[in-house]
Amino acid sequence: MVEFRFDIKPLFSQPIIKVTSNLLPHTFRGDRRQSLDATTKMSEIIDRLGQLSATSQGLSKPVTTAQRLRMSDNQTIYLLADSEAGHNGAVIGLLKVGTKDLYLFDETGQTRKVEQAPSILDFYVHESRQRAGLGKRLFQTMLNEEQWTPLKCSVDRPSEKLLAFLSKHYGLQRVIPQANNFVLYEGFFNDAASANGHGNAHEHAQSPQRTQNGLHITNSPNTQLFGATYLGEDSNRRRGSQQQTTPNALLQQITQISPSGRYGAKRPTCSMAEIIHAGNSKGGKGNGSAEANSGNGNHDIAEIAEQLQRQSLADLEGSSYEPEPEVEPEAEPEAEPEPEPEVITPPSPPPKSHTPTPPSVRSPEVAESIVGDNRRPPAFQLSKQHTGMKNRSFGVGMAVMPSSKMEFDQMEREDFGVVKINRPPGHEVTSPGQDNTDAMSTVSSGGGGLTDQGYYDLKFYHNKLW
Ligand SMILES: CC(=O)SCCNC(=O)CCNC(=O)[C@H](O)C(C)(C)COP(=O)(O)OP(=O)(O)OC[C@H]1O[C@@H](n2cnc3c(N)ncnc32)[C@H](O)[C@@H]1OP(=O)(O)O
Structure with a gap:
């Protein structure tokens, strides 16, 4: 039990x-x-x-603090006390609830x-009082006060104990996999009209764009941020005949099965797996399950890369592509500073929520087209809007979170695989034949310049892997 140096009874006129x-x-x-004293x-x-809860859950920092509650405008803490315990009474339970704006996957x-x-x-x-029905009492009081129903509650990274609790008392068992840490x-x-449990939910679905092998890919923040969701064989069968295979599907992100609970956080996309999965779809054999597609590395990588390049170029040449002005994309979603760290939040100011920000102009379907022949004159200039990623060269850097430090100056285009060397004074190249750098190197065109020390920049951009 949690006792204090002061008498809690005046604060707890009811349990x-x-x-x-x-x-x-x-x-x-x-x-x-009195209110100053009470606060x-x-x-x-x-x-x-809050600290005891964090320790009990193995968290490094508490989810609940007085300071956070003070700063919030939509959170409520329910506290359960036993006034009879000890000399000053004891507080034995805490339940913090609130409302969140969330992007969520529904059952489909x-x-x-x-x-x-x-x-x-x-x-x-408190450990000394668990499994005695007190949690149920606290939770039920909260439901009554908030006028929520258990089914309409999202649960932020529930522990095994809480999952068991919800299953036992409210029969909640079948979760809808999510890409974030919430369990539904x-x-x-x-009954969408009452999806938030008290009738004023505002929700909208975003149309699915493509379904393949159970990957449900929508033009949605969740899909773009976390990849597709594998919906299982039932879903596959239901979708059956509607399946479409487009060339760009080769470039879709790999399947993720989101586990429930605190381990449900997304895993970073693996570029190698992406290539290998893409290869699996080749030749119309892409009808295996997500599991079946995983882990097969016996592919001719160069061939796959070449195929992707051809496809991307064909796509882009056939499209009415208009270069867009270079604008800074929205800030990358960042983790909330609270110990709900894996949940994506928008870059907007407080009150913070766990809402992934829809990427503005990202189009992950468009791949980098420059693979292999780096001397080919560029028909266009890929920018990060079109690639959907900063500096995404094929097969490189997918496991690295892009940051502003990694940006190229894309105004001055240089093909990947090019070594840019500024020559010493007196060694200017006057004709292409004088360029004695190897086939993968080229002389920087103007503007590069000497460093203060008289040395020359050697910029090595992503080189080819194969
Ligand atoms: C979003 C989040 O807050 S996630 C974090 C949830 N909190 C924690 O994990 C902290 C440690 N656990 C606890 O504080 C408590 O166990 C709570 C709050 C989850 C439940 O409170 P309790 O007072 O134990 O609940 P109550 O007595 O009403 O219900 C008991 C049921 O909860 C579940 N439960 C409680 N403790 C455990 C446990 N140690 N192991 C497995 N299940 C448990 C079981 O379903 C149990 O039923 P059972 O005893 O028949 O198996």
């Missing part, structure tokens, strides 16, 4: 109290001095329970934006 950003029990009545004590209680794999989804954020009952249960999206 379960509700606290919001003012850090006062919802039942509190008192003057200014100080409530802060201590919340910080202690469509992405939906759900605004103000009810979310279970932190839940803890089947039925969450039933």
